[in-house]
Each structure stands twice: as structure tokens, then as C-alpha cells.
Amino acid sequence: MSSEIFPHVWLPEPKLAFHPDRASDQDIHPLRGLLRFGPHSSGLVPDPIRVATLAPEGESHRLYDFLKQLNAPAKPSERRDYLPEWPGFQRVFGLHMKAAGGSCHVELDKELEAEFCDSSTPHIVLAERLVRAIQRLDTQRNDFDVLFIYIPQRWAAGYVGASGEDFDLHDHLKAATATRRLPVQLVREDKALAYPDRASVMWRIGLALYAKAGGVPWKLAEMDPETAYIGISYAVRPVESDRPRFVTCCSQVFDAEGSGLEFVAYDAHEVEVQRDNPFLSRTEMFRVMTRSLELYRRRHAGRSPRRVMVHKTTEFKPDEIDGCMEALHLCEAVDLLQIVEDVGWRGIRIDGDDGAKKGKPAAFPVSRGTLMGLGPREALLWTHGDVRGISDRQYFQGARGTPVPVRLVRHAGHGPWDETARAILALSKMDWNNDALYDPLPVTIGYAKVLARVVKRMHGLGSAPYQFRFFM
Known part of the structure; x- marks a missing residue:
């Protein structure tokens, strides 16, 4: 043998392409290519991208502050041999991102917290309240492009179901919103808000926001x-x-x-x-x-x-x-x-x-x-x-x-x-x-x-x- x-x-x-006609607008690095040439669908996505919000009572400001970060520059503290500085959403994608009109911002009622803590099935309580709020926002669908939902760490007991139960909060909400053809971005306190490298978070969320609004960052x-x-x-x-x-x-x-x-x-x-x-x-x-x-x-x-x-x-x-x-x-x-x-x-x-x-x-x-x-x-x-x-x-x-x-x-x-x-x-x-x-x-x-x-x-x-x- x-x-x-x-x-x-x-x-x-x-190589990735960043323009439908200019063959020279190519790069093997996706983020570097975006900074050099802009997105492939530049000029085809409505400007501005309007963001609706859903948050617990009194905590919408957490999402507003997060959206402000998307518009501000951030330097990477990790993967510096790969990750470029985040210059702000408008600089990367060539269009603006802003909060939608006032009726597109919903807060959950204050009774949710007590009901959530007292329930033996907190995931069911949380999912029902969130879906109900999403249904309310769906009536304003023409007034926003993407929905941001803030998920605080104190709701961790509702992320998954009991042992042996096939429940996942993320997938449940995606199923509920996909049925309505509604793009949604979950913003978790223990992840997007707590992760120390803000440039990495902004690149991830910025790319997702642009794609969920119908944009094409790059093609092959x-x-x-x-x-x-x-x-x-x-x-x-x-x-x-x-x-x-x-x-x-x-x-x-x-x-x-x-x-x-x-x-x-x-x-x-x-x-x-x-x-x-x-x-x-x-x-x-x-x-x-x-x-x-x-x-x-x-x-x-x-x-x-x-x-x-x-x-x-x-x-x-x-x-x-x-x-x-x-x-x-x-x-x-x-x-x-x-x-x-x-x-x-x-x-x-x-x-x-x-x-x-x-x-x-x-x-x-x-x-x-x-x-x-x-x-x-x-x-x-x-x-x-x-x-x-x-x-x-x-x-x-x-x-x-x-x-x-x-x-x-x-x-x-x-x-x-x-x-x-x-x-x-x-x-x-x-x-x-x-x-x-x-x-x-x-x-x-x-x-x-x-x-x-x-x-x-x-x-x-x-x-x-x-x-x-x-x-x-």
C-alpha cells in the first residue's frame, strides 16, 4: 500500500464585485471593497432607511442610542489585521438611516415584567406579547423599512422553552415577522449592546440593516x-x-x-x-x-x-x-x-x-x-x-x-x-x-x-x- x-x-x-458594470470594482476583502467602491446596489435602495423600534417600557432610548452609534465612527479593538475602521453607516453605504415616524415606535406595557416573572412558561408570555406588538406595528408597515427589537438580558428565561420543548425566541419571532414579509433585527443587551468591539458590532448590524432593507452589498x-x-x-x-x-x-x-x-x-x-x-x-x-x-x-x-x-x-x-x-x-x-x-x-x-x-x-x-x-x-x-x-x-x-x-x-x-x-x-x-x-x-x-x-x-x-x- x-x-x-x-x-x-x-x-x-x-473576488467580489461592487458594481454591476465596472469590472475594476473588485476586491477579495468584502469590507475593504465596500469602503473603496460602495455597495453593489448603490442608488437602488430608498434613502433614508427608516427604522421602527420595539422595546420594554421606558427603554426605547437604548435602541435610539444604538442607532446613533451606527451613524458614528468606531475603531476596531480586535481582528485588526482584517477589520477596518467603521466610518458610519452613511459613509459605507451612501445613504442615510434614521428613526421612522412617531407611530412606528412601540413600548411593551409595564404589566409584562410581573407576568413574565410569575409565569411557569415565561417564554410563552414573552413571545405572545412581542408578537402582539409586532402585529400592531404591522399596521404601520408603509411607514418604516426595518424593525429593531430590543431584548434585555433579564428576559433570558424566555429565550428558550423547557427541557425537551422545541422553542427558540429568535426563530419564533423570525417566523412571525417573515409571514408578514417584515424584516426585523433583534438587538440583545448581552450581545449587540455589551460586545466590547463596537466596530465589529457596527459592521455586522450595518450590513444586516442594508441587506434587510433590500440592498445588495456585493456579488461574486x-x-x-x-x-x-x-x-x-x-x-x-x-x-x-x-x-x-x-x-x-x-x-x-x-x-x-x-x-x-x-x-x-x-x-x-x-x-x-x-x-x-x-x-x-x-x-x-x-x-x-x-x-x-x-x-x-x-x-x-x-x-x-x-x-x-x-x-x-x-x-x-x-x-x-x-x-x-x-x-x-x-x-x-x-x-x-x-x-x-x-x-x-x-x-x-x-x-x-x-x-x-x-x-x-x-x-x-x-x-x-x-x-x-x-x-x-x-x-x-x-x-x-x-x-x-x-x-x-x-x-x-x-x-x-x-x-x-x-x-x-x-x-x-x-x-x-x-x-x-x-x-x-x-x-x-x-x-x-x-x-x-x-x-x-x-x-x-x-x-x-x-x-x-x-x-x-x-x-x-x-x-x-x-x-x-x-x-x-
Whole structure:
């Protein structure tokens, strides 16, 4: 048995585009690109962005002060080799942000606190009061763009339900507001208000606010214009639920620029469970792929993509493969790719040493973008690792640990791994709800997980597509 590993290649860091026409407005650093060129959708978002607020009695000023911080500069105290100074919302995005009219600011009644403390189910009390206030604000929907909700630390007992109860306050509120097509930003006292690096908080909230108002901060610069990327995730409702136990959530159907902003979701009925993982029948997979393809065509003047890449974290069963192929039969190429996070592989970079055959361990980890084939159907891709071109020295996000690759398993498709891996690397930079350089997973998977978690709490999914900005 040979001890040699497979040959490996390094794929450069994907570039982001910050203008629809000027090809020169590109950068690998998302925040640096925003400062240099402005957002991709500059001039297309209404100015100003109007913010409504919801807070406990007498505490609206906490949100007003927070909004003032968004308009003021802040210097980073962490990740200084990556995080630039926050110059203020208007300087970054080229438009203003202000509080909406007086009727768009609601405070919860003072009786809530006593009722919350005395209840054996504080999460139910809190959720009902917040949803009731959201319904009241929904009547003023034309007067604001994004709703900010202040969540104080003293409500921590209401963040989750009792042991074994499937309740999460964040997801519950997102489900309630997404049903109303109302973008919302939760501002927690123990997180957004207490986090010491104010520049980091402002970048995160500023990006989220711009995207939730309908803006596009950046797109991908170098992708095949005739390829669509689809991510699938499943959610499981509690056994005691009176609705179908499984929800199939198809994440955004991303186009070549990674700019898909909509997704489809529906209850799945023909599901087989193996090792706690749900798998769709041929009919169900055909249904979700057909609806996804329709969503792509609606955004591309009725054209079908030449190639489709479908991502999910579990394997593709034969019935699922058949359903995909039947739905996507007009496409020239179909790649069904399983992306596995939990792998036992690790990699250490060895630098060549003058005169030495073996070399020596490098001071930095394996480079992000390192691709190593394990065979015709499997490969390892380091989506996390050392990156060049971010600062004066090499940049390792998080600056700790040994980067773990993801394992790519191809259940349909053929050809070299390079194009498939490039797409995954690029899509790992398309999370507009984060100020980091990249996520460990592509948004086709990351967004699908978020969507499935929230969608399973929604009533009446309907057939219309949803915009992801309501779930961020």
C-alpha cells in the first residue's frame, strides 16, 4: 500500500464585485471593497432607511442610542489585521438611516415584567406579547423599512422553552415577522449592546440593516454565468405537532453572481427516515427541483441554466437522484454534491527547506482553497485556512486551531473538481449577515439550515417564494 497522498492544488481567493458594470470594482476583502467602491446596489435602495423600534417600557432610548452609534465612527479593538475602521453607516453605504415616524415606535406595557416573572412558561408570555406588538406595528408597515427589537438580558428565561420543548425566541419571532414579509433585527443587551468591539458590532448590524432593507452589498465576480446553485435542507417538527412532521426547505437558487435572494419551502409528505436523516421520494425531490428551476427561470427571462449544482449535507439516495435528473433534464450538466463537515482528515503545511528533502512545518496552517482529490467521487477542500492579500501578513481567520477540510462527495456529475470547489469557496463569501471574510460552508448550505429552522415554525407556508432578508 502506498503512503503517498493524492496531488493537491491551491485555488486563489474568490473576488467580489461592487458594481454591476465596472469590472475594476473588485476586491477579495468584502469590507475593504465596500469602503473603496460602495455597495453593489448603490442608488437602488430608498434613502433614508427608516427604522421602527420595539422595546420594554421606558427603554426605547437604548435602541435610539444604538442607532446613533451606527451613524458614528468606531475603531476596531480586535481582528485588526482584517477589520477596518467603521466610518458610519452613511459613509459605507451612501445613504442615510434614521428613526421612522412617531407611530412606528412601540413600548411593551409595564404589566409584562410581573407576568413574565410569575409565569411557569415565561417564554410563552414573552413571545405572545412581542408578537402582539409586532402585529400592531404591522399596521404601520408603509411607514418604516426595518424593525429593531430590543431584548434585555433579564428576559433570558424566555429565550428558550423547557427541557425537551422545541422553542427558540429568535426563530419564533423570525417566523412571525417573515409571514408578514417584515424584516426585523433583534438587538440583545448581552450581545449587540455589551460586545466590547463596537466596530465589529457596527459592521455586522450595518450590513444586516442594508441587506434587510433590500440592498445588495456585493456579488461574486468570477462565476459561470449559466450555472445555478441550489441548497437543500430539511427540518423536523416535534412529534406532538399537528402539522406534517417534515419540512423540505430549498434555499435560494443562487445565480452565477451568488445573488439569489428568494427560496421555496413546503411540507414534505413522502419521506423516509434513515439514521435520523430524512430522505425524499422521487416525487418529492422532483417537486422541489421543479419549483427551484421555476424560480431561476423567473429571474432570468424564462431561460434554464446550462448547469445546476445541488448541495446538501446528507447523501443523495437513488430516488432523490432520479427525481433531480427528471426535473433538470433540460440542463446539460447536473452535479449532486454532498458536503460533509465532520471529517477525520487534518492537514499540516510543510515548507521546503533549502537542501532538505523533507522540509519543515510552516508557521501558518494549510491555505484556504487547498483542494485534494480522494478519488473520482470524493475530495477534500479547505474552506478555512491561511489567506493571502488581506493584510500585510498572512491572515488566518480565528487565529487558532488546525483548519478542518470539508469532504465533497459527488453523487452525480463528472469532470475535474476545480470548478466545483471554486464555486463552494465563492459561495462561502456570500453571507450578508456576517462581517467575516468567509463562512466554513457555502451559503447554499448555511442559509438552508437557517431557513429550515425558522420555516418549520411558520403556519401556512403557501406556494409563493420567500425573500431571505426576512429570515436574516
